[in-house]
Amino acid sequence: MLITMKEMLVEAQKKGYAVPAPNVWNESSVRAALLAAEESKSPVILDCSFMERSYGEKAAKVMYEQMLYTIPWSKDATIPVAINLDHGMQYHHAVTAVRAGFTSIMVDRSSLPFAENVRQVKELVDIAHAVGVSVEAELGHVGEGETYDAKSNLTDPEEAVKYVELTGVDCLAVAVGTAHGAYSGTPYIDFERLEEIRRSVSIPLVMHGGSGTGDDNLYKAARSGICKVNLYTDLVTAGMEAIRKLDLGSSNDFSFVEDAAYEGYKEKLKLYMALFGSAGQA
Secondary structure (H helix, E strand, O other): OEOOHHHHHHHHHHHOOOEEEEEOOOHHHHHHHHHHHHHHOOOEEEEEEOOHHHHHHHHHHHHHHHHHHHHHHHHHOOOOEEEEEEEEOOHHHHHHHHHHOOOEEEEOOOOOOHHHHHHHHHHHHHHHHHOOOEEEEEEOOOOEHHHOOOOOOOOOHHHHHHHHHHHOOOEEEEOOOOOEOOOOOOOOOOHHHHHHHHHHOOOOEEEOOOOOOOHHHHHHHHOOOEEEEEEOHHHHHHHHHHHHOOOOOOOOOOHHHHHHHHHHHHHHHHHHHHHHOOOOOO
């Protein structure tokens, strides 16, 4: 069942759990994510990136091709599925995603000054809402784990109130101490700040950089206002660990390796569904 992220996260907010948003990039990863959700009876958000860095001018074509199987599989799924553009950095990323059939888009302008962030996000909110697509945006800036700084560019609760009012976004990604990728230090989550933001704004909150943040932190975050948690590094790491455990003998069949990788990805995602409280909510 294909729905918007807004519908999914409003329900999560009411019931006090978080929905996992695994990054997917091909048929196998989409299938693994959907199977994890169906086996766990959990809603799921398929986060897809605009792969300009990898595909250049062909990125839009690749995105459309991916939707040829992602959309029908999601519609046929027995659990709620949202397809979201992850970190759309350019105007054409968002427009391409909407035209391709995404039900939600993230408009990432978190590196811009507040006023320009608001202006660009509001423009795309108006476009997306006109065709029934929900919008996520980021205030503050979630950096990279390799240069981890727990107290840099965090979301200001008072600014968050203004930002939500001015942009009309459906959910807000907040910077409260997480980072993308593997951490170079020990993650520190500012739960006091998270609680203040939750009290200040009415829309669902999003956590980027879920991988490596720690089960205790993620469990608490999912019950402290975070309604969506983005995941990538932990899932692909679990896939690699599954590969390393294989005993291939003299086999030259790479399909065994691929199957093991996505089984590892799927099982790790199921663990997060249980941890976030989304398992059994479909």
